[in-house]
Amino acid sequence: MRKFFYRSFIELTNKRWTSFLLRRFVQSGISARFIPSYIKTFNINIAEFEKEAAAYPDLHSFFIRNLKEGMRSIEGAEGDVISPVDGMLADTGIVSKSLNMKVKGKDYSIEEMLGSSEKAEAYEGGQYMILYLSPADYHRIHSPLSGRVIDRWDLGRHSYPVNELGLKYGVRTLAKNFRSMTEVDHGTGRMCLVKVGAMFVNSIEYTHEGEKWEKGEEVGYFSFGSTVILLFEKGKFHLNEELKVPVKVKMGGLIGKISRN
Known part of the structure; x- marks a missing residue:
């Protein structure tokens, strides 16, 4: 039964119009208000950000954020x-x-x-x-x-x-x-x-x-x-x-x- 309800919920919500609405929201200026709580909820290390958290205009920009130069190193040899x-x-x-x-x-x-x-x-x-x-x-x-x-x-x-x-x-x-x-x-x-x-x-x-x-x-x-x-x-x-x-x-x-x- 749990399996049935879980799949039914996904089928109902995972449609083009719901994806469109979510995309519109995360790319809107309103979504920027949620960035501080998002950082807190997921315990994200803000020291790695290329920019200050307040500089991101929306959640989408925050999702695809770049890191500061030097935050990751490429390990190993050529092969x-x-x-x-x-x-x-x-x-x-x-x-x-x-x-x-x-x-x-x-x-x-x-x-x-x-x-x-x-x-x-x-x-x-x-x-x-x-x-x-x-x-x-x-x-x-x-x-x-x-x-x-x-x-x-x-x-x-x-x-x-x-x-x-x-x-x-x-x-x-x-x-x-x-x-x-x-x-x-x-x-x-x-x-x-x-x-x-x-x-x-x-x-x-x-x-x-x-x-x-x-x-x-x-x-x-x-x-x-x-x-x-x-x-x-x-x-x-x-x-x-x-x-x-x-x-x-x-x-x-x-x-x-x-x-x-």
Whole structure:
């Protein structure tokens, strides 16, 4: 029964008109009044802000805020992989032969998520990593490695929550939500960076449209907290053994290494 009511509520509220109204509100000057309480509620570190909190004209501008220069450092050597976001590295594992990844006891289809059996098959036996961004986190996305963009595509319309309830009661949230994929050739293989939209605000904006990505440079942002999934081909990525998942990570922090064999 709880599952039924939860899904019914999401279906009723997660529509184009509700998303439109919420977007209008967070981009209005009225929403700026809520910034101080938002900071307090989520215990956000204002010392990292590029600007004073009062300088943001609305909640949307605050959500996509930049950090002061030097607040994040890019760790590791040339072949190392960094976290593309601030967030929780909530899960990692191996893509199964049936092209699934298991999250919170559920199997998620890589093929459904990517929208292509050909794309999915490239990651069979490879590593997946799931990073959740909370509403309190820095929402900008950076390149986890250096490489050449070989494809970009978007899928999905609505977005279910990607919090614990959303994963438990939602309808294949990570594979069904609005999502935007970027596939990158890093020299010895491919990586796919999947950006999954959050409830209500599906906006995933690119700030870098070029074909060349440099490790650590900004490539886009979420308009609200959401999820990033990284996919690596079999044998091409080695997880940082010091990470004990689940673990909070910062953008630029070392999460693994690309195999050059």
